[in-house]
Amino acid sequence: MNDTHELLRRHASVRAFRPVELADERVREAVASAQMASTSSHVQAYSLLRVRDPNERRRLAELCGGQAQVAEAGAFFVVCADQRRHRLAAELRERPYVPNLETFLVAVIDASLFAQNLVVAFESEGLGVCYIGGLRNDLDAVAELLELPHDVFPLYGLCVGEPVERPDAKPRLPVEAVLIEGRYPSDEAVRALLAEYDGVMSSYYESRGRPGRDWSGGVAAKFREARRSHLASFYRRRGAELDG
């Protein structure tokens, strides 16, 4: 296994950071590397907002569900799907700009390929990272706080910094649950893989002082009611189309 595989396999989200600000030059270099990620038809439909103001970071930490690392990490970023440059380019060339679900998906995917490259770049320097899905708890408040213009769609936050400690990697689904050869397996076959994995995760949680938990139970609890039900309305109001 080469060094890159080893780097990827060591990943675990870091939530406790040393109080050391991440240097501008490191951020610029990591962004330049991350931008080389594939992008659909070269549209590069993303922006990365760095939030520096301590008051704004404290407010975002609250909005993200009380996640202190949003205020405390060496840097906090908001990853955005960004179609604003496309709309401006269309205006410049006097063409209509017609968004639909395809263009929104392209932007979400472009942004996420970029973000993961960024994470790999930072982790290769020994930094720790943590994606913050809690950014979607209240996107109206986030957009108001950061004065985001239309066509810029915040997706998630990203904390980066020097880790206080490096958590152990958490076991993933068996490879054969994710890598599918030929036809998608029967429900019975999937259930057998999930039962195997529930055993692994149950031991994992027990060894960390959280007995009685497993993967299926966690997933079933997570999806039992709709969460963050403002997303469609928010993205539409900001210029996205989720139909057609």
Added chain:
Amino acid sequence: MNDTHELLRRHASVRAFRPVELADERVREAVASAQMASTSSHVQAYSLLRVRDPNERRRLAELCGGQAQVAEAGAFFVVCADQRRHRLAAELRERPYVPNLETFLVAVIDASLFAQNLVVAFESEGLGVCYIGGLRNDLDAVAELLELPHDVFPLYGLCVGEPVERPDAKPRLPVEAVLIEGRYPSDEAVRALLAEYDGVMSSYYESRGRPGRDWSGGVAAKFREARRSHLASFYRRRGAELDG
């Protein structure tokens, strides 16, 4: 700049592959590394389908808009946002399963963080890759051909293999267009950055025998009418919700 940054910066999509099948063990190892990507609440909402049948690959090459590499690369994969395991886990625990735009976005983002890790893993071994957005040209035909069950949402294809040649990296937007400090720049400031970049891309295309092209013009042409307008209907019919 460390080796990982250099690896990321060398990326360029490969469309011509040597006729050498990608070994199963390499795929398994790359998937195991890629699975360590961050995942929202550990839900791991993705699957990777490897398509081996030569007839199916030829048919997919047509469906993707006549992209020969879909049939010819060392391996062809379909990256799927996958909520099927979640629905089965909910059934197992006798809980309702309530999808909405949040759960769909989580799955698209999870899948894309995983996919980009996979790409980095393969590229670290000297392999070439190419994402295939053309998979979304006709998702009904793709789903029928591969007999995809509900709650498994194909997003894009991925070709992997030994490159015939390694294209030069293509210039990206200026870092300051993507990395935003403080407030999102004014339209005027964005237009100035795009004008600068149009100059860079115009020279790039000209040096490759394609004069008269630039970035704004390409983007304006791309978004001037709705493409792939069946996506919302397709994903909804397969079990996604794009509201709430």
